[in-house]
Amino acid sequence: MSRINIRDLSVEYGTKNKRFTAVDHVSLDVNEGEFISLLGASGCGKSTLISAIDGLRRPSGGTVFIDGEPVSGTGKDRSIVFQNYSLFPWMTVKKNVDFGLRQIRPELSKKERNDIAGEFVEKVGLSEFKNKYPLQLSGGQQQRVAIARALAVNTPILLMDEPFGALDTKTRASLQELLLSLWRNEEKKKTVIFVTHDVDEAIFLSDRIVIMQPNPGRIYREINVPFSRPRIRENITDTELYRNFRNEIVNAFYEAEKEVYHDSEKKIPSGNTSVIRNFNSGSVSAVAGGR
Known part of the structure; x- marks a missing residue:
């Protein structure tokens, strides 16, 4: 369909x-x-x-x-991930993910948003960086945050505009595999x-x-x-x-x-x-x- x-x-x-x-x-x-x-x-x-x-x-x-x-x-x-990460520099990793939830899923309580944000920060391997700011992260880590934010809101459509284009070969390959793993394991792709x-x-x-x-x-x-x-x-x-x-x-x-x-x-x-x-x-x- x-x-x-x-x-x-x-x-x-x-x-x-x-x-x-x-x-x-x-x-x-x-x-x-x-x-x-x-x-x-x-x-x-x-x-x-x-x-x-x-x-x-x-x-x-x-x-x-x-x-x-x-x-x-x-x-x-719809959610979208850009090449330039598009993170808010004054927000921590977890707050950046939470921001997307507040915009797209306003029906969620603060606790629900906090739990979901924490879950997706963990899924992209950034739990120990959840209170860090974007400028304290590498390019690959910043793009992990952008991916976590896009997936956390759970829209049925995900648009990605050269999200790995600015990354080195090793980091790009790692994030490709992470993206496929997260996408494949969703209850509804x-x-x-x-x-x-x-x-x-x-x-x-x-x-x-x-x-x-x-x-x-x-x-x-x-x-x-x-x-x-x-x-x-x-x-x-x-x-x-x-x-x-x-x-x-x-x-x-x-x-x-x-x-x-x-x-x-x-x-x-x-x-x-x-x-x-x-x-x-x-x-x-x-x-x-x-x-």
């Missing part, structure tokens, strides 16, 4: 005389309890699309439906939309990968991930199936770029996007002037 339905969605920026189309006529269905990744180079509209789903960004055309109802703004059925530009991250986390192309942002391909759950990283990455599937994703990633930038009738905008390939390290990323 579909939880999220996106129909012919477009998002434009700019002034009346100078408009830029960030997302162009995108349609997508996301099933209840499904974990999908939006994969693409910087500037392909991934973050804009997730902002429109959350209700933070008003579309120029088309509609986002959640459980059949059109989205007209932010709602208590959340519907998750995860923005990334990392191919291996998308494969490890997702049920389905939605590859986007830039200028303007459109969906290029949707590909189901062939690995069953639960996933143990070392058990899948050193297999022929993984290598072949990864090559399929990488090829689609660059085909999406090629279709835009190497068409004989189009030119690559100067200084706009440069693609970096590193097949041996398992990373695919893009550097651009915007997201």
